Amino acid sequence: MGVRLRYTLLYGAMVLVSGLGLLAIVGALSTQSTMQAPAGGAHAPAEVQIARLQEQLAESDEAHARQLLLGLITGLGVTVLLSLLLGRFLAGRVLRPLRVLTQATRRITADNLHQRLAVRGPADEVKALADTIDDLLARLEESFAAQRRFVADASHELRTPLATMRASVDVAMAKPGPVPQETAVLADRVRGSLDEVDRLLEGFLLLARAQHGAFDDREAVSLTALASELLRSRTDDDVDVFEDLHAEVATRGNPVLLARLVGNVIDNAFRHNAGPRGWVRVSVAARGSEAVLEVESTGEVLDSAQVAALGRPFHRLGRERTGSGTGLGLSIVDAVAAAHGGRLSLAARPDGGLLVTVALPLAVAVPA
Numbered sequence: 001m002g003v004r005l006r007y008t009l010l011y012g013a014m015v016l017v018s019g020l021g022l023l024a025i026v027g028a029l030s031t032q033s034t035m036q037a038p039a040g041g042a043h044a045p046a047e048v049q050i051a052r053l054q055e056q057l058a059e060s061d062e063a064h065a066r067q068l069l070l071g072l073i074t075g076l077g078v079t080v081l082l083s084l085l086l087g088r089f090l091a092g093r094v095l096r097p098l099r100v101l102t103q104a105t106r107r108i109t110a111d112n113l114h115q116r117l118a119v120r121g122p123a124d125e126v127k128a129l130a131d132t133i134d135d136l137l138a139r140l141e142e143s144f145a146a147q148r149r150f151v152a153d154a155s156h157e158l159r160t161p162l163a164t165m166r167a168s169v170d171v172a173m174a175k176p177g178p179v180p181q182e183t184a185v186l187a188d189r190v191r192g193s194l195d196e197v198d199r200l201l202e203g204f205l206l207l208a209r210a211q212h213g214a215f216d217d218r219e220a221v222s223l224t225a226l227a228s229e230l231l232r233s234r235t236d237d238d239v240d241v242f243e244d245l246h247a248e249v250a251t252r253g254n255p256v257l258l259a260r261l262v263g264n265v266i267d268n269a270f271r272h273n274a275g276p277r278g279w280v281r282v283s284v285a286a287r288g289s290e291a292v293l294e295v296e297s298t299g300e301v302l303d304s305a306q307v308a309a310l311g312r313p314f315h316r317l318g319r320e321r322t323g324s325g326t327g328l329g330l331s332i333v334d335a336v337a338a339a340h341g342g343r344l345s346l347a348a349r350p351d352g353g354l355l356v357t358v359a360l361p362l363a364v365a366v367p368a
Contacts, residue, residue, distance in 0.1 A: 007094065011087025012080055019076040097126040105133060113141035155201040162201075166194050203328035206260060206336075220363045222250045223293055224284045226262040231282060234266075239273050244283035251291045251360040253340040261336040262293065264329040265356050269297035272354070290342075290359045299353035307348045333358065 101117060108115050116137060119130035173179060173187050224245050231241060251258070269280045278298040285292050310330050333356075334344040342360035349355055 007091030008084055008087040011090070012084040015083035016076075016080050019079055097121075098129075101126070101130055101133070108137060113137055113144060151204050155204040158201055159198070162194055162198055166191065169194075200328070203332060206257070206332055218252050218254060220250045220252055221255050221258045222248060223258070223262065223291055223360070224249050226259055227266065227282050227284050227293065230263055230266050234270060238278065239270055240279040242279060242281040244281070244285070247285060249284045249286045249291045250363040251340065251342075252363045253360070257336045257339070261333050261358065264333050265293065265295045265358060268329050268356070269295045269354070272299050273297055286362055287359075289362050291362045293358040293360075294355065296349070296355045297353045298349075298351070301352040302348040302354065304348040307346045307354065310346055310354075330356075 097119070101119070104117050116134045117130045118134070119127050121127055169187050169190050173184070224247065228243070228245050231243060234241070266280070266282060269282075273280065280298075281294075281296045283294045285294075330344070330346070337344045337358050337360060340360050342358060345357040345359070347355040347357070
């Protein structure tokens with residue numbers, strides 16, 4: 001039961017109780033006889049006439065009492081009805097500032113925490129609530145900004161020691177003289193680990209930038225061209241590729257981030273495919289006001305209840321997924337899509353594999 005309905009019922013109940021009390025008082029007074037029989041007299045005919053007159057007056061009193069009671073009941077019903085309507089109107093006026101606060105708060109998300117309610121007016125309970133929400137939003141904004149700054153700064157700072165370690169390995173391997181086989185194998189492993197950490201740091205930076213959403217270099221970007229270029233660069237002969245890229249479909253956004261979005265989705269499909277008879281289907285289409293990229297691939301059978309968690313950082317399913325990739329691919333896709341006003345949808349295929357759908361706002365102008 002909403003607050004407005006509770007206020008309405010409260011107003012109506014108050015009027016009803018008051019009216020019932022008034023009706024009881026009037027009813028009690030109307031039942032008392034207004035005439036009293038006189039004491040016995042000497043003349044019988046006169047007494048008979050007085051008795052008849054008293055009977056007529058009593059009947060008239062009863063008729064007036066019934067009319068009065070009927071009028072009171074009718075008035076009480078009309079009063080209760082009017083009180084309910086008036087109570088609903090007044091409750092709406094009283095709760096209007098709270099509805100405004102609710103709508104304004106719902107429009108504020110993690111991407112626009114800089115917005116404030118900024119309610120003006122007397123220092124009442126509603127303004128105190130709005131100021132409290134503004135303080136909470138300020139603390140949340142600072143916390144999100146601090147988290148993003150930490151990720152970006154830590155990723156930048158870690159690049160220097162990684163470069164130093166990679167250079168040390170290269171210098172050690174470039175020394176004159178034969179290099180033991182064990183040392184060469186170890187050096188290759190160290191290089192591979194350094195490359196993996198470097199890709200992980202690059203993913204951190206890209207994820208922080210996408211989650212921040214602070215980029216003004218938006219332009220029309222063809223999803224069809226991006227998908228076609230990425231598919232041409234794939235040389236995996238063990239996977240059959242099916243394309244549906246006939247229409248030129250574009251969205252507006254950052255070209256670098258959108259290229260990474262398309263690349264991560266397609267690379268994820270190839271990386272986690274199901275062996276020599278696997279296949280990948282890539283389609284780009286315009287559906288209403290959205291540019292939709294769909295990538296469907298074969299693979300291991302996944303639990304549909306856990307597929308949605310694949311969009312979280314470092315979350316992978318299955319033994320084959322444990323050591324492959326950085327675990328940030330779909331997280332970056334989700335963040336980039338959200339930063340461009342789109343969304344990521346994941347669905348497990350009954351026969352195994354994954355269907356990844358990315359919906360972005362359709363661009364009005366399609367690039368050449």
